[in-house]
Amino acid sequence: MPRELVIDCALSFAVAASTVLTSVIAGGRAEQSPPEWVGHLLLVVTAVFLVARRRFPPQVMVLTMLVSLLYFGLGFGTGAFTVAPALAVYTAIAAKHRIAGFSGAAVYLVIVLLADRLGGQRDVSEGNVWLVIWILVIVVLGEVSRSRAEHLRVVAEQAARAELTREMEAQRRADQERLRIARELHDVLAHNISVISIQAGVAEHLLRKDPDKAHTAVTTIRSVTKDVLVELRSILDVLRRVDDAGEIFPPSGVEGIERLAGRAAAGGITVDLDVRGRASRVPADVGLAAYRVVQESLTNVIRHSGAARASVVVHVNEADVLVRVRDDGRGVPGDDVPAGNGIAGMTERVKAMSGTITAAPADGGGFVVEARLPLRRPEP
Structure with missing residues (x-):
């Protein structure tokens, strides 16, 4: 199995375990319809999508956002639902899908904030501030990762060109x-x-x-x-x-x-x-x-x-x-x-x-x- 796939499987498992555990610790809701296990299942599904995040960054980002919004829309109250979409946004931006990543993060953030305000049943002040900070940090980290990867690529290309130039110069000198x-x-x-x-x-x-x-x-x-x-x-x-x-x-x-x-x-x-x-x-x-x-x-x-x-x-x-x-x-x-x-x-x-x-x-x-x-x- 490729090393990157092993890492993504481990990451998916870690996200699933941590988000479900966070949901369990947060406690149940007054209304039990749908039951808590449905929310846990949705959190696991969003984590499973991360296995394919390197091969299909924009698609994985969209799927994780849709499932997490469904979790949010069903009234499950923990903030764990934002972890998988945030990682998917980071991956998309780092993989040079910048427009998709920026647009997806903005749309996702707007939907969550509007739903909070229109619902009128949640404490929207402190939680939403942390949500905005969390998404912004993820976007910045993705951009930094992309810039670093681009820099390393340019350096590698320059090194390859320099090596080729040295070889050509050596050949030219030998011919002369x-x-x-x-x-x-x-x-x-x-x-x-x-x-x-x-x-x-x-x-x-x-x-x-x-x-x-x-x-x-x-x-x-x-x-x-x-x-x-x-x-x-x-x-x-x-x-x-x-x-x-x-x-x-x-x-x-x-x-x-x-x-x-x-x-x-x-x-x-x-x-x-x-x-x-x-x-x-x-x-x-x-x-x-x-x-x-x-x-x-x-x-x-x-x-x-x-x-x-x-x-x-x-x-x-x-x-x-x-x-x-x-x-x-x-x-x-x-x-x-x-x-x-x-x-x-x-x-x-x-x-x-x-x-x-x-x-x-x-x-x-x-x-x-x-x-x-x-x-x-x-x-x-």
Whole structure:
């Protein structure tokens, strides 16, 4: 049996026993028609209705009122007849049937008071004052119970929404982190593998004709391979959350751009580098974004442009960092760049820093990528 039903059955029994006992103690009437046992039976009936008060609050309230009014109308003089209707009113209001509860309490109270006044045989003053107070207290308690239940419901919903929001935020952060790592891996691999591929081709071509130059190309491949392995290890360590006391790849920031230019030169591209301003003023995330823009731009120059020369400009200004990479090749067809990689990847990275970027054919030939990265992001 459900716990609430057990409670209501116990309440019904307690109301029946207490009201009948009160009626017995109050004593009989001068007129014995109908007999006292009829009044006791009516009190028991009103109490039995309370068993269903949670399932049918308005209906139980109406039934208890009708039977109690019948008890009152038959001339039984105790005030016990108001107990069951009062509990039914409380239940109706607490169960959000406010209009029914308020209206039922008012109508019930008016009928009892009018009957007392019109009958003219009862002491209506003190008893009716207590009746009014009793009904008002019950109405207030019902409203308080309803308000508390509503408050608890709202708090529970807010807690559920907050938990859902936390889960969604955690999922969003995880997705952003996966996307960031994917971009890092793409930028690291695309640039370095391009250099390795070119140097491997040079080594293969010169292996018999000019072993010394072939050796230089192989040395470059070894250096680039070592660098990319160290950088990949640094990225993967973030995923594993492993503390590594070994070699750490030099900071991928403005100060690392000269190294990128050297790799591009090893790939057969003449690079004119112009770095100005204090790199120490650049926040780490902004410096990394500038580094990746240069890295991806030079990768595109090596792989796609057919250029012989490129210029890299990095100016650290008061408010932002200007990055410009221009080549003298045939340009990079935008349609050939997969979404999420290449130019699209640079655009995502720069926008994440609240910066701006343009990538388009340059006047006079070639291709130019220009980005501006604010040193401080605007407040959200």
